[in-house]
Each structure stands twice: as structure tokens, then as C-alpha cells.
Amino acid sequence: MKIPTISDYSNKQIDTLELKGGLKVNGVTKTDVDSNQLLVTIITVVFNADKSLESTIKSVINQSYENIEYILIDGGSTDNTLDILRKYENDIDYWISEADNGIYDAMNKGISLSNGSLIGIINAGDMYKEEAIEIVVNYYEKEQLSSVYVGDCKLFINQNDQWILMSAKSRQFPYRMIPHPSTFISASIYKNYGLFDDSFKIAADYDLLCRLYKKSVPFVYINEVITIACPPGLSSNYYLANIEALKVRLRHRLPFISSISITILGFLKATVRTTIKYFLKKQII
Numbered sequence: 001m002k003i004p005t006i007s008d009y010s011n012k013q014i015d016t017l018e019l020k021g022g023l024k025v026n027g028v029t030k031t032d033v034d035s036n037q038l039l040v041t042i043i044t045v046v047f048n049a050d051k052s053l054e055s056t057i058k059s060v061i062n063q064s065y066e067n068i069e070y071i072l073i074d075g076g077s078t079d080n081t082l083d084i085l086r087k088y089e090n091d092i093d094y095w096i097s098e099a100d101n102g103i104y105d106a107m108n109k110g111i112s113l114s115n116g117s118l119i120g121i122i123n124a125g126d127m128y129k130e131e132a133i134e135i136v137v138n139y140y141e142k143e144q145l146s147s148v149y150v151g152d153c154k155l156f157i158n159q160n161d162q163w164i165l166m167s168a169k170s171r172q173f174p175y176r177m178i179p180h181p182s183t184f185i186s187a188s189i190y191k192n193y194g195l196f197d198d199s200f201k202i203a204a205d206y207d208l209l210c211r212l213y214k215k216s217v218p219f220v221y222i223n224e225v226i227t228i229a230c231p232p233g234l235s236s237n238y239y240l241a242n243i244e245a246l247k248v249r250l251r252h253r254l255p256f257i258s259s260i261s262i263t264i265l266g267f268l269k270a271t272v273r274t275t276i277k278y279f280l281k282k283q284i285i
Contacts, residue, residue, distance in 0.1 A: 003194035003211075009112030019082070019097040021089050022071075030069050030093065032117060037067035038140065040133050041116030041187070044124060045106035047075035052125035052230065053084050059127035061091040065134040069093045069116050073106040104196035104204040111190050118149075120184040125230035132226045136184050139222050146186040147218040148209065151226035153179035166229075169221050174213045174254060175262050177206040177245070182226040189217060202237065203244035210252040 023029075032039045042060050046053055060070050074081055074097035085095045094113060100106045107121055118140055122128060129135075136149050153166040166179040183205075193215055196204040213219070242263055249259035 003197055004108050005194050006112045006191055009108055009195070019074075020095060021086060022092040022094040023090070024094040028093075029115065030067065031115060032067070037065075038118065038137055039067050039069055039116040040065065040137060040184075041069045041071060041110075041114035041119045042128075042133070043107060043110035043114065043119065043121045044070075044072045045075070045103055045110065045121070046072060046077065046081055046124040048077045048079045048081060049124035050077070050080035050084055053081060055127055056122060056124050057084070057088050057091070059130075060122070061088065062130060063128065063133045064131045065137060068133060069114060071095070071110045071113055073100070073110045074098075075100045075106055101198055102201060104198040104200065108195040108198065111187075111195055114187065117187055118184050119187055119190070122181050122227065126181045127228045129225060129228065135222060135224055135226065139220055140184075140186075143218075143220055145218050145220070146188045147220050148186075148189070148212060149184040149220045149222060150178050151182040151222035151224050153182040153227045153229050154225050155179075155229045165225070169223070173219075174210050174252070175249070175258060177203075178209065179227065179229070180205045180209075181229050182222075183209070185212075193217070200244055200248075202241050203248050206245060207248045207251065210248055210254075214252050 030039055044053075044056055044060070057070075057072075060068065070091070070093050072085060072092055072095040074085065074095065076097055076099045082097055085092065085097070096109075100109065103123075110121070111119060118136070120133070120136070132151075136151070139149055140147075150168040152168055154163050155166050156163045166182075168178045168182065171178045189212060193212060196208050198204060200207055246259060246263040249262075250256075
């Protein structure tokens with residue numbers, strides 16, 4: 001399967017030219033040179049998320065670090081998402097709303113539009129800590145490497161402020177996925193190794209990181225919470241998530257016995273989660 005590249009997306013035509021906005025549309029383009037600071041691109045992909053998008057936007061535009069290029073890719077929302085994008089027109093570098101082929105196609109589109117040397121992707125509903133990007137840039141400048149930078153993620157598991165810490169260090173990567181909302185990747189890596197394989201519906205981020213791991217791209221662990229994430233959306237389909245994760249492990253030829261064992265354990269956990277949700281729903285009804 002051919003892995004999408006930045007040039008593949010650069011050659012695509014934008015269908016709905018009128019549904020776009022931001023500073024770039026008005027002729028304002030940010031670079032590393034203009035501010036004497038590393039330019040960091042943040043990408044948010046969204047579809048019908050007007051209830052959660054604004055908190056994400058605020059967490060990006062209120063960062064302690066200043067030189068940020070913020071790109072939002074909307075999949076053609078029919079709720080009030082576009083109203084929110086227009087509300088923050090002067091804080092967003094570029095936004096576009098048009099139909100796409102899913103979340104990873106939208107992410108690829110955002111990467112192809114970016115100018116930053118370092119790229120982070122955060123979905124609607126998730127939030128960065130106020131100093132998150134400043135922390136990541138400090139690691140980037142210290143390492144001076146084209147790398148994957150990954151920090152910890154505080155994951156809320158319900159509406160009662162109960163949360164768990166997703167530590168990138170303890171996730172046993174590459175056998176298990178590290179927290180993608182807390183991951184930043186050098187732009188040169190996307191250019192050299194390609195984008196997300198959107199034939200995956202849930203695990204393309206895991207596939208990309210495994211691809212980079214197998215290519216010996218350095219991974220730099222940041223021992224701090226970077227992102228506060230909401231409960232998973234599409235990936236809460238635990239069975240499909242485990243099936244796709246197994247496909248990724250087999251594709252990248254991780255040890256077979258370990259890959260199967262982790263998948264079986266994943267199915268058992270999925271069954272427990274599904275059962276608990278079922279009984280909780282029964283109690284509510």
C-alpha cells in the first residue's frame with residue numbers, strides 16, 4: 001500500500017474555496033525568521049464538535065509560547081462549528097471546511113498546509129496545558145534532532161473529573177500506542193517518511209509511529225503532562241481498535257507471540273469495558 005506524501009496533498013484541489021478563513025487568507029504568513037523563534041504548527045481536525053471545539057482553540061491560542069501556526073481542518077460540519085471558527089478568525093492561521101475521507105485524511109491535509117518545523121495534532125475536545133508548547137520546544141532545541149517528541153497525557157474517563165495518567169514512558173511502545181495528543185513530530189520526518197495511511201480508521205497514528213520506530217527515528221520522552229484529553233471518540237470502538245492495532249504490529253513485523261498476546265488481552269479488556277457500560281446503562285434506565 002502506498003503511503004500518502006505531502007506532495008500528494010499539495011497537488012489536490014480545494015473544492016469549497018469559499019469555506020475557508022484565517023490570517024493566511026488575509027495575507028499573513030508566519031515563519032521562524034520573522035519572530036526569531038521556532039515556528040510550531042498545531043493542527044486540529046474537527047467534525048460537528050461545536051460543544052467541545054472552543055475549549056481546544058482557547059488552549060492553543062493562549063499558550064505561553066508565541067510563534068504558533070494554528071490550522072483547523074473541518075470535515076464539512078453541519079452544526080455551529082463554522083460559527084466558532086469564524087469567531088476566532090483573527091487567532092487562527094488557516095481553517096477550511098470541506099468533505100474528507102476521515103480523520104487521518106484531514107490530518108494529512110493539515111500537515112501539507114503547515115509551515116512549522118515542529119508539528120503537533122490535537123483533536124476537538126482535547127486541551128494543551130498553558131505551557132505545553134514551550135516545554136516541547138525547550139526539548140526540541142536541547143536535542144537539536146529531527147525526532148518524535150512525546151509527553152504524558154491526562155485522560156478524563158468520565159464526567160465526574162475522574163482521570164488516569166497516560167504515561168508515554170510506561171506504555172511499552174511499540175507494542176502499545178503512546179498518547180498521540182501529546183506527540184510532536186519534526187516536519188522533516190513527515191517529508192522523509194510519509195503521512196498517515198488513511199486505509200486505517202482508528203490506528204493510522206499507531207501505524208505511523210511504528211513506521212518511524214522501525215526506521216530508527218529517535219523518540220524523545222518528555223516527563224511532563226502536555227495534554228488533557230477527553231474520553232476517546234472513534235477509538236472507543238475497542239474491538240475495532242484492537243483488530244487494527246494487531247494489523248499494525250503484523251505489518252511492522254513485531255514479535256508474533258507478543259503481538260497476539262497483547263491483542264488477546266486487549267479483547268478481554270474490551271469485553272469488560274463493554275459489560276460495565278451495559279450494566280451502567282441499565283441502572284440509568
